Amino acid sequence: MKVYKFGGASVKDAESIRNVVRVLKHEGFENTLIIISAMGKMTNAFEKVVHAYYHKSEDLRAEIEVVRDFHIDLVENLFEEKQPILVEIELLFGQLSGFLAKNKTTDYNFIYDQVVGYGELLSTKIISSYLNIAGITNNWIDVRDFIKTDSTYRNASVNWQQTCDNIKTLDTHNLYITQGFLGSNSKSKSTTLGREGSDYSAAIFAFCLNAESVTIWKDVDGVLNADPRYFEKTILLKQISYSEAIEMAFYGASVIHPKTLKPLENKKIPLNVRSFYNLENNGSTVSKGQHLSPEIPCFILKREQILVSISALDFSFMVEHNLSDIFRILHDCKLKVNLIQNSALSFSVCLEDKFNNFDAFLLKITPKYNVTFVNNVSLYTIRHANQNAINLVEKKGTVLLKQATKGTVQLIMQ
Template structure:
């Protein structure tokens, strides 16, 4: 019996009507039973919903933002469907639900839960439009709500998967459907034990594909991107990038750990544990080979460059003339864990602990508040963290030219620098 295949299409691959038509073209000769299609929100919809939340939190008028977002999706539908198609009523219903939710109270205390309830609408709207379009073109798919099978805890915005419960739901609810029809669903979203919407972290749709694949013992996962495969650097930021034809799970995991944006960091581990290959292919050139990530691939020596923007450098200095000890590190990490903050770089000295974290709303001030009685704290915002894997010493100076270096560290295989433009 053929195994289930999982395809994931990101926001760029459904950003407008032409993109949706291209997705349908890709699926035309590939769609079959035992296939799951995972779609992200269209284009920059998630950013748009975050902007609405930001305005609401500041008690500013967000009605124009909401209208623009609705008009954007309606325009896509107008270009894909005839007037009077059922998708227009579905779109209206989803935006009514969204606006009703936005009328509820939002404050700092309930922000994360409110965020998950709002931002997930991007995927719900996108998946409805794509499913209806595929069916209108004669490709029969069944729309399914990912929240029915992706079970998480209640760590809103960074929910952890309940793997056992998720696998049971996938096997009981979706496996029988897949015997007869392909399923189209949403990435990024799940639900907690009380049925409340949760999200898996920004760009979490890749992770959704991996969760579903491992829960259903899939044959492979394919992520469709606007790049030809996994490259050694972001082509939007760096010249002369090179594509990897193959990557081992471990090397791919290392790249995502340091922030390579082509794959969500949590995607590799479950696939590696289950031995499920991951393909990264271009939706602009679907017949090209792309990159295959699997077991038993020799490590590459080509330098891989990862740039993370909007970083914060925080330094905690011990105030009682003692040296940094394990209890100081534990105290800092305890608060980082409580705030669900991930450390992108760590450096210790005799009297201070320096960390680099992503900028997140409220999180820095909450961290400072929790630790100000234990340390003297200093921080810098709006920085970049550059990581080079397998660095060549002769290449490093060009990445520092024109920048002030705030922190730097190197090992045999990794060079990292926190920098800002001068």
């Protein structure tokens, strides 16, 4: 069986969904399981619904209307006979309203997971129905009946045994359409696997099905040696080893979700990253034992970082006991550390503040240490670095910090 994944960019409007039909008819869709994300930026829009609901904002109704109107407009553009799918959409919005009306808990992460998943439920209902009309007969399945997780809302861990037992009941001769990003816990409550987690969903199904391959369909030709939004003249990486791809994802290459690669590597399932526009191009293949081809410097950019320098109030050395204290506070504040540099008297970290906890961090740390920080810096990682590649990055601004390990150079730039 093959597993395909269509992300938000590939289903962002009616035209893109027609293109999915073109892709499937060109590539074939026998014995395939298709994972689909929420359309375009709908997960962000659902996050606004959660925010408005949680804060009892008067914007709640308007935020729900944004997502409702988006899907209804899309259906108006896509379908000739709209009535059956409109009924399905109303049903889903009815369920959502029911949850919002009845919910008693104040657990933000729980509420988040019960709400944002409607993006994937809506997109798969609409696309499954459109594919059936376009002659691509398929079975819509609810991924929450298959991927079972713990109850860590917004970052759930997969129960592999139960998940594989469920997935193995699928008939591998069918074409299935299901949701990325979602799972459910032992109480059948929705959970999510972390933002951009649909690639991981594809890897989970592939692992449990012993799939022959996974293909992620993208708006770029494959994995490039840099993000084309920020670098000119990017080059397609045709072959990548799992370990190289894991390193790239770890440093922040957003083209593949970091958790995706390990399950595939364990079963030696190749991962193809291909363009949904340019079907003649074979794209990139991540597989076992491949050398990076072409072997060129690869650039990974993480924006909106904070560079923090910390030293002891009494100018004593920064050694184990204060470092462990600082890490405990970082961990408590859920700040992600992307780079560390230590000297005798000061300790620098490059941080990512996903959950807006930096002010809380400052409150905890400033009574104990001298702290200075620079907001909104960029972290560049160069794999297979050479001097030309370093020069290229250094031209982009002022270097605040530079660190080199074998073949990998990291620069914090302002």
